[in-house]
Amino acid sequence: MAEVIWSPRAIKDISEIAEYIAKDSLQYAEIQTRLFISKVSTLEKYPFAGRMVPELGINTIRQVLCGHYRVIYELLTDHKLVF
Numbered sequence: 001m002a003e004v005i006w007s008p009r010a011i012k013d014i015s016e017i018a019e020y021i022a023k024d025s026l027q028y029a030e031i032q033t034r035l036f037i038s039k040v041s042t043l044e045k046y047p048f049a050g051r052m053v054p055e056l057g058i059n060t061i062r063q064v065l066c067g068h069y070r071v072i073y074e075l076l077t078d079h080k081l082v083f
Contacts, residue, residue: 002047002075004040010071010083017069035066040073040083047075 014036022029043049043064050062053072060075074082 002044004044005082007083032067032069036069036071039064039066039071043073 014033018029018033020029021032048062050064050071050073052059053061053063061072062075063070063072065071071083076082
């Protein structure tokens with residue numbers, strides 16, 4: 001199982017996205033936040049489930065789609081995922 005490491009930037013980005021969505025709907029902001037967490041939790045078991053980021057072309061930098069957003073992460077050699 002891979003270890004997930006949330007970068008300060010990732011936490012800030014999710015918080016800002018939730019705040020932006022909450023201006024229209026607190027419910028949808030919570031749903032989107034849960035979706036981010038759920039997708040990342042899946043990657044703990046299946047770190048290669050995300051696809052390579054097309055514009056970078058680097059196999060260890062991958063992405064998963066979460067609604068209208070994408071979560072980009074890096075696979076480190078010691079089974080850690082950095083977001």
